[in-house]
Amino acid sequence: MAIPELAKGFRMVLRHVFRRKETVAYPEVRRQPFPRFKGRHVLDRHPDGLEKCIGCELCAGVCPADAIYVVGAANTPEHRFSPGERYAQIYQINYLRCIFCGLCVEACPTEALLMSTEYEISGDSRASLIYTKDQLIVDAPIRRHWPTRKELPPDFNITGGGLSFTEVERPPVPIPLPTEGVSGPFEGGWSGERDTASAFSDRGPRRED
Numbered sequence: 001m002a003i004p005e006l007a008k009g010f011r012m013v014l015r016h017v018f019r020r021k022e023t024v025a026y027p028e029v030r031r032q033p034f035p036r037f038k039g040r041h042v043l044d045r046h047p048d049g050l051e052k053c054i055g056c057e058l059c060a061g062v063c064p065a066d067a068i069y070v071v072g073a074a075n076t077p078e079h080r081f082s083p084g085e086r087y088a089q090i091y092q093i094n095y096l097r098c099i100f101c102g103l104c105v106e107a108c109p110t111e112a113l114l115m116s117t118e119y120e121i122s123g124d125s126r127a128s129l130i131y132t133k134d135q136l137i138v139d140a141p142i143r144r145h146w147p148t149r150k151e152l153p154p155d156f157n158i159t160g161g162g163l164s165f166t167e168v169e170r171p172p173v174p175i176p177l178p179t180e181g182v183s184g185p186f187e188g189g190w191s192g193e194r195d196t197a198s199a200f201s202d203r204g205p206r207r208e209d
């Protein structure tokens with residue numbers, strides 16, 4: 001019997017058995033990731049409520065996983081969604097493909113696209129992991145400081161109209177927003193009745209998910 005090896009093993013066990021536990025009782029306790037953790041995307045707004053996204057598709061072009069689908073459209077005096085000429089009529093991120101590299105955030109010229117620290121991205125169907133613009137865009141402009149070393153309350157959740165930061169750091173800010181043309185029904189793209197072949201027919205052959 002290798003007594004030295006046994007002693008070594010017992011010493012290792014004793015060294016760790018009295019240490020502070022690193023595990024938490026998830027999901028009752030949720031750890032807040034580091035502030036620069038790359039999680040679920042969000043689309044930001046300007047302080048006046050207009051969308052920062054101008055539908056330029058640079059994020060979609062740079063994405064190595066082909067996970068972003070954008071269709072731009074022109075703003076009109078009656079229906080203005082962003083300060084520029086164009087806005088994203090359709091914006092989808094396919095989390096079946098996304099590798100959370102952050103290149104899309106780097107490419108965005110208007111800082112419209114950000115990655116939050118939200119990491120609970122799961123679904124019971126493939127379609128539920130294709131996030132639409134309604135799910136991605138925030139209700140109010142983001143204040144770019146996340147609290148650190150703070151555990152999120154168990155009831156923190158993503159609301160239907162976008163990320164709600166009210167549980168974390170501030171009360172909601174009511175903003176009058178244009179509504180026509182933003183919410184669906186989306187045509188083409190990944191969501192709803194998916195038809196990826198037609199959605200990408202102008203972008204060459206595609207891989208299957």
Ligand code: SF4
Nearest residue numbers: 063098099101102104
């Ligand atoms: S994080 Fe990377 S893989 Fe995910 S959508 Fe952005 S560029 Fe594509």
Ligand code: SF4
Nearest residue numbers: 053054056057059108
């Ligand atoms: S998120 Fe940024 S890069 Fe992507 S379409 Fe909108 S403005 Fe362009």
